[in-house]
Amino acid sequence: MASLEVSGLSVGYGPVRALRDVSLRVPPGAVVAVLGGNGAGKSTLLRAISRTLRFHRGAATGGAVVFDGRALDRMNAAQVVAAGVVQVPEGRQVFARMTVGDNLRAGALGARGGRKENAAALARVHELFPVLAERAHQRAGLLSGGEQQMLALGRALMARPRLLLLDEPSLGLAPLMAARIAETVREINATGTSVLLVEQNAALALRLASIAYVLDVGEVALSGPADELAASDEVRRRYLGVVDETAAEDAVRAEAVAPTLRRWTP
Ligand SMILES: Nc1ncnc2c1ncn2[C@@H]1O[C@H](COP(=O)(O)OP(=O)(O)OP(=O)(O)O)[C@@H](O)[C@H]1O
Ligand SMILES: [Mg+2]
Structure with missing residues (x-):
């Protein structure tokens, strides 16, 4: 299994500095979470890894991104997919006027492998998300938000990623649907795919991940084991919605009795 190493990464959009000297590691087989508020640079980080920055008029100004010993920063977006690193972009971005089935087939285009591998990947996606098989001939734009997120995930899986880059998969979803997506991410990870998960929903991300980083205005402010x-x-106050010291103390006391932030268990 392969690891991702990001070192000293800096990114700008014209005069806007979006990331400054960011270093991060996704060990083989891990789920790593990146937390941070609006504009912290989370999507920018994923775009830099997937080499899609230039579609947003951005560019890396320094640093290195290496996956499985190969320099992703010397590749184009298609080569990154072929190397096994696949991004699910912010806001799902399924092809609304294409059918669900064609969306999934499109996901396999960039990947290596023939018809047999594609059929196996499709069977696996349908097993994870039966609704995508039921709706195969329907236009993707008619799916609910949660179903579109499943389709976006399914489309990424069609490329048989070794590392999945997920940009806020729970955004805009009802809690039950967000939990469903989280469970699926866990299942995908259990079959050997590493995950780099960007989330504003810190509680969800910290349950899924073993390691977490906090981005603050383009810089890594904190990092460590997710449970720590x-x-x-600071994380409790700023990202887990614990608002004042008394509440924080109460929460800590409550957790000593019934831990609310234990690792995700199905
Ligand atoms: N295409 C762009 N052109 C110019 N500036 C941009 C562009 N995309 C992002 N930025 C800026 O770069 C910084 C980081 O943005 P980014 O989208 O990476 O943050 P984010 O953490 O993903 O935020 P959110 O949680 O709102 O998705 C912000 O200051 C943002 O305004
Ligand atoms: Mg974003």
Whole structure:
């Protein structure tokens, strides 16, 4: 299994500095979470890894991105997919006027492998998300938000990724649907795919991940084991919605009795 190493990465959009000297590692087989508020640079980080920055008029100004010993920063977006690193972009971005089935087939285009591998990948996606098989001939734009997120995930899986880059998969979803997506991410990870998960929903991300980073205005402000971060005052206050000291103390006391931030268990 392969690891991702991002070192000293800096990114700008014209005069806007979006990332400054960001270093991060996704160990083989891990789920790593990146937390941070609006504009912290989370999507920018994923775009830099997937080499899609230039579609947003951005560019890396320094640093290196290496996956499985290969320099992704010397590749184009299609080569990154072929190398096994596949992004699910912010806001799903399914092809609304194409059918669900064609969306999935489009996901296999960039990947290596023939008809047999594609059929196996499709069977696996249908097993994870039966609704995508039921709606295969329907236009993707008619799916609900949660179903579109499933389709976006399914489309990425069609490329048989070794590392999935997920940009806020729970955004805009009802809690039950967000939990469903989280469970699927867990299943995907259990079959050997590493995951780099960007989320504003810190509680969900910290349950899924073993390691987490906090981005603040383009820089890594905190990093460490997810359970340690989940217990830290700063993360609790700023990202887990614990608003004041008394509430924080109460929450800590409550957690000592019934831990609310334990690792995700199905
Ligand atoms: N295409 C762009 N052109 C110019 N500036 C941009 C562009 N995309 C992002 N930025 C800026 O770069 C910074 C980081 O943005 P980014 O979208 O990476 O943040 P984010 O953490 O993903 O935020 P959100 O949680 O809102 O999705 C912000 O200051 C943003 O305004
Ligand atoms: Mg974003």
